[in-house]
Amino acid sequence: MRNKKEKWLAFLLVSPSILAVAVFVYGFIGWTTRVSFTAWKGMIPDYTFVKLQNYIDLFTNNLRFQIDIRNTLIFTVIFVFGTLLLGLITALLLDQGLKGEGLFRNLFIFPMAISYIVTGVVWRWLMNPAQGSRLSGLNLLFHTLHLDFLNSLYTATPEWGMAFIAIPAIWQLSGYTMAMYLAGLRAIPDELREAARVDGATEFEIFRYIVFPLLRPVTLSAMIILGHMSLKTFDLVIAVAGKQLPLDMPSINMWQTTFDAHLYGSGAAISILLLISTAVLIIPYLFFSLRKEGQQ
């Protein structure tokens, strides 16, 4: 009796947030999906059903969307692997039990506290592509250190400018992966390493055959979290490079198509595709981790 009453109360208490999520998240996902199947452009809603036309147009004759896909792939690959690698290296270094570990740990995590916009603006100054007499930022530093071969056009590099936008993102989030890896390393029992040492394994072999495989779940979680962040990137790109076609991302395209060009149907299609691409990453992960929790 009492239990039943508490259940009822619990439901009552969470119902407002369930309602809000239902309307403002799932309701609007549904509505956006509906708009993405319509011919709506301009200020007046037009719900003429055009089937998958908006999606077909994006994939067949939309040069900008193809650039978006390419840029997203470049950014994601460099950002995710760069962040994982740098995070793993710093975590391994910190795990050696050096003095002042807490200080370094905080130092590496600190960039995470900064917003993407600030990171973007600072790195925009650092990665100033000006040449000749107007050298500044990193290029000026390289010049004064007589390292002129490192001089770069950064985001203005033809074809590969997008790769440089991953650098500030790596800088910002490698501290986060470091924290995850460090927790993973600490969870590995010393007995395992000692047993390996007794068997005559070198330190590298211990890392390669014992530590690294045991860190796999951490790597997977980090990959998924970083991956979905990179798909949604908007503010960092805007802050570093503004809105320009060579450095376009699906999220920027969605904003401009919808609110600057008033092509609401097409803009909705881009946002649904973004949602699907993120969901492909997140849902299996949530599914497995929830099932694991259920088993425990």
Next chain:
Amino acid sequence: MPKKLYVVFAVVLVVAMTLAACAKTPVATQAPAATEAAATQAPAATEAPAATQAPAAKQQLEVFSWWTGGGEAAGLEAMIAIWNKQNPDIEFVNAAVAGGAGSNAKAVLATRLAAGDPPDSFQGHAGQEMIGTYVAAGQLEPLDDLYKANGWYDVFPATLIPLISKDGHPYSVPVNIHRANVLWYNPKVLAKYNVTAPTDFASWLTALAALKTAGMEAPLALGENWTEVQLWETVLIADAGADMYTKLWNGEADWNDAKVLKSIEDYNKLMEYVNSDYATLSWQDASKLVADGDAAFNVMGDWADGYFSGKVDGGNLGLTPETDYAWMPVPGTQGVYDFLSDSFNLPVGAKNRDAAIKWLTLCGSKEGQDAFNPVKGSIPARNDADKSLYGVYLQSAMADWSKDTVVGSLWHGVVANDTWKNQIATDFGAFILDKDAAKFQASMVASCAQFGPCKK
């Protein structure tokens, strides 16, 4: 016992929230205006005391804009001062929304228009940006009567009227006029390299080549994407001529014309002389290259004059016109005024229509325009304004405005609707990458058919 109290409290809370959620719906549809304005803008606080006093229900005028800073906000304040003198019984509600060159304001405006709650008048770029978006949706009233009653057909240039009209009806009142086809140059740099100012497009290319040979890395300063499109639009005017340029945009001329291709190829020639970091520079950065002598030329709208000559403590450069910097129309576009304009309009269903008409009358009047423009750094649309109020550059612009052929700017929303313009910007971005002139011309033909007035 405390647990019971907690339960009671929780139930009360839930009930209260439910009630609030239900009660909010009608309020939200009636008055998003008040809440939005109050949230984003301090001056809108004037609304609150008015609402509480309100026994005599004072009449209001709500004017919507994105003029929240700099010379624009100061110019608007100057006009509000005149308004308050002329109409002490009608309260001016300044519903300005800050941020993002108007993109925030436009999003708020779209919501209000969709909810059937338009402001009494709102700001927008004159021309297709307003016509293609709001007139096409039937959200604005034509202003023929107002134009006739105030004699605006006589004081605004005759070539301006068709550019701000649809089917012969004007839909907005231009408050200010800016010019996009201005070539800014550094006379000291030209003197140093012994190069004379160009007179036509060919001599401009010669001058650029001479400066480059003499050792200048980038004689032509260029900035981010939109400044590139704006540069091309002025080259198109130079190569096609004013008449054909206007016809291209209204569908009477063919984008396949050889002159269009020539303008794209000429643009490619200019790109040989620009700074390598152009994609990352704002227009101010590019203007500053000219001011610092790192570049000799820059094509920018005439708001650059305010940046060159404005006070240093206001973030400007504090230069002396005609010694530190000088100007001319973009070579090949002499006698053509590539204009853009901020204008106000009359939304269908404005709650205070009479007051809105008074406001528009003020916007088009000599008094209103001479109050706004000297502060904003632009010229009046009227050709009978008081020249003594304006600076050196603006006086020369006013002289040109009264005699030049007026054409509309592409980038600044006069000749192409938002959808078409966005497509052109994308195609132009692709052209910047591959420099393929014929391909860009083909995409102009295609986008005019898809989003513009060209026949399919």
